[in-house]
Amino acid sequence: MEVHPTAIVDAKAELADGVSVGPFSIVGPNVRLGAGTKLLSHVVIDGHTELGADNVVHPFAVLGGPPQHTAYQGEPTRLVIGDRNLIREHATMNTGTVGGGGLTQVGSDGLYMIECxxxxxxxxxxxxxxxxxxTLGGHCEIGDFVIIGGLAAVHQRIRVGRHAMIGGLAAVVKDVIPYGSVWGNHAHLEGLNLLGLKRRGFSRETINTMRAAYRLLFADEGTFQERLDDTVETYSDCPEVMEIIDFIRADASRPLCLPEREV
Incomplete structure (x- = not known):
């Protein structure tokens, strides 16, 4: 464990083996840092915050600051971050609120670029x-392998399914299906995230099946419910298609991002 002489680390903070706290960083009393995690310099870790192993946090990032919510009254809510994340300059992650379950949770192996x-x-x-x-508003649910482009904003309580891609400058105010690609202000569905699917090793057969299911699901004919039922009947043996269907069925409290034009 290495703590620079200019860093301020509360005596109650828990630092595992191999942790490095760089110059002028501040670590609060309710913080736990996992093995090998590095705070490069000028990093603030506050609140009831836990980082897993081998994270790297760059200068001026603030993790565990209080939620930006008028109802927050100083309750001991939490921020939990997984392993091997790269968190760049000026990134901010807030703790949860009592009304939202008291927990903000970030997974592992992520890249959080400057000022996100x-x-x-x-x-x-x-x-x-x-x-x-x-930017993610409060209560958002972001699936694995999601990419959110520069200056894009995801409205509070929005769900973004796994492997989806949000284009730069998009304003996302509706749920985004797994594997979807959305663009624009306000954002609309442009199709499947084909580049991401290819990069992650999905087979050509699977991608072609998903594209056919997408065209059926978002066609102009019939009602959306009828097309949903037809898609299930036709492509029930494709797990990726059924993941999209299950996502749509799981929460109807917000509308979906839909195509702007015919598909």
Whole structure:
């Protein structure tokens, strides 16, 4: 364990083996840092905050600050971050609120670029990338392998399914299906995240099946419920298609991002 002489680390903080706290960093009393985690310099870790192993946090990031919510009254809510994340300069992640379950959770193996923000009570999966100044409002649910482009903003309580991609500058105010690709202000569905699917090793057969199911699901004919039922009947043996169907069925409290034009 290495703590720079200019760093301020509360005596009650828990630092595992191999932790490095760089110059002018501040670590609060209710913080736990996992083995091998490195705070490079000028990092603030506050609140009831836990980082797993082998995270790297760059200068001026603030993790565990209080939620930006008028109802917050100083309750001991939490921020829990997984392993092997790279958190770049000026990134911010807030603790949860009592009304939201008291927990903001960030997974492992993520890349959180300069000035991005994870709001209170968010649930963020593994292998997520938030690019420059990407912003998550409170209570968002972000699936594994999601990429959110620069300056994009995801409205509070929005769900973004696994392997989806949000384009730069998008304003996302509706739920995004797994494997979807959305763009625009306000964001609309442009199709499947084909580049991401290819990069992650999905077979050509699976991708072609998903594309056919997408065209059926978002066609102009019939009602959406009829197309949903037809998609289930036709593609029930494709787990990726059924993941999209299950996502749509799971929560109807907000509308979906839909295509802007015919598909």
């Amino acid at each position: 923000h994870v709001g209170h009570d968010c649930m963020v999966g593994d292998n997520v990338i938030l690019t420059k100044q990407a």
